[in-house]
Amino acid sequence: MSAQRTNGVIVAIDGPSGAGKSSITKLLAKRLGYLHIDTGAMFRAVALMSQRAGIACDDDARLAELCRGIEIEFEREGEAYRVLVNGEDVSREIRTEEVGLLTSCISARKPVREALLQMQRKMGVKGGVILEGRDIGTVVFPDAEVKFFLTASAEERGRRRYLELVARGEAVSLEETIEKVVCRDRQDESREHAPLKRAEDAVPVDSTAMTIDEVLAFMEKTVKERVAA
Numbered sequence: 001m002s003a004q005r006t007n008g009v010i011v012a013i014d015g016p017s018g019a020g021k022s023s024i025t026k027l028l029a030k031r032l033g034y035l036h037i038d039t040g041a042m043f044r045a046v047a048l049m050s051q052r053a054g055i056a057c058d059d060d061a062r063l064a065e066l067c068r069g070i071e072i073e074f075e076r077e078g079e080a081y082r083v084l085v086n087g088e089d090v091s092r093e094i095r096t097e098e099v100g101l102l103t104s105c106i107s108a109r110k111p112v113r114e115a116l117l118q119m120q121r122k123m124g125v126k127g128g129v130i131l132e133g134r135d136i137g138t139v140v141f142p143d144a145e146v147k148f149f150l151t152a153s154a155e156e157r158g159r160r161r162y163l164e165l166v167a168r169g170e171a172v173s174l175e176e177t178i179e180k181v182v183c184r185d186r187q188d189e190s191r192e193h194a195p196l197k198r199a200e201d202a203v204p205v206d207s208t209a210m211t212i213d214e215v216l217a218f219m220e221k222t223v224k225e226r227v228a229a
């Protein structure tokens, strides 16, 4: 293990939307006493700020300038966490479907990826962390001690997202939600910089027919075995 990992190992969890990354990471981090870093929330925060500033999705110069002036923090309170941008709590605002789709465009831009890469490495370098996203095991921490690639069928991931939106009171259809999930995945997989893909040494986990508890138990066991080895 790298000498910089004074707090423990780094666990990377990557995968497409709705695979269960955030839910599992939150629970796994609690069990292991590790810090949870939701990198998707960081990209969402940048997307929200670019929307507010009226920056076009492909205006790299203005996106670079925006990123230079942004400070993103996670404020933790028990199991919950808030996402702060320059001190403002944007936790709710970044979770809409609209911001999700915009995020997928913004996150493909090089200046945005470079800025967040530096922030994420700084947050995780000491170890004792689980980072979840799309490129953690391939780009952010290719030397992470444990890597998972969490997937589920597009139908199941769309169904999960649909249930979440309905519970929030949003009027959406199942078909439309599955379509949006598939569209965002395709965009994330086909981009030039840090596309969504499984690292060769990541453990694949297909959660289509697994409960959250089953996925959690498998990952916890895997991390503990790797750490012991």
Ligand SMILES: Nc1ncnc2c1ncn2[C@@H]1O[C@H](COP(=O)(O)OP(=O)(O)O)[C@@H](O)[C@H]1O
Pocket (backbone or CB within 6 Å): 015, 016, 017, 018, 019, 020, 021, 022, 023, 024, 160, 161, 164, 207, 210, 211, 212, 215
């Ligand atoms: N294995 C699972 N079985 C059923 N529902 C799940 C499972 N994993 C996650 N979910 C639910 O699916 C939704 C999306 O999960 P989330 O953790 O936000 O995925 P991601 O972070 O990969 O986008 C949440 O409502 C979550 O409770």
Ligand SMILES: Nc1ccn([C@@H]2O[C@H](COP(=O)(O)OP(=O)(O)O)[C@@H](O)[C@H]2O)c(=O)n1
Pocket (backbone or CB within 6 Å): 016, 017, 018, 019, 039, 040, 041, 043, 044, 100, 103, 104, 105, 107, 108, 132, 133, 134, 135, 136, 184, 188
């Ligand atoms: N490490 C990461 C994390 C997220 N992202 C981008 O951010 C978007 C939102 O990520 P998220 O994890 O919050 O999305 P959901 O899985 O919650 O739908 C993704 O669709 C990607 O475009 C990324 O490019 N790299």
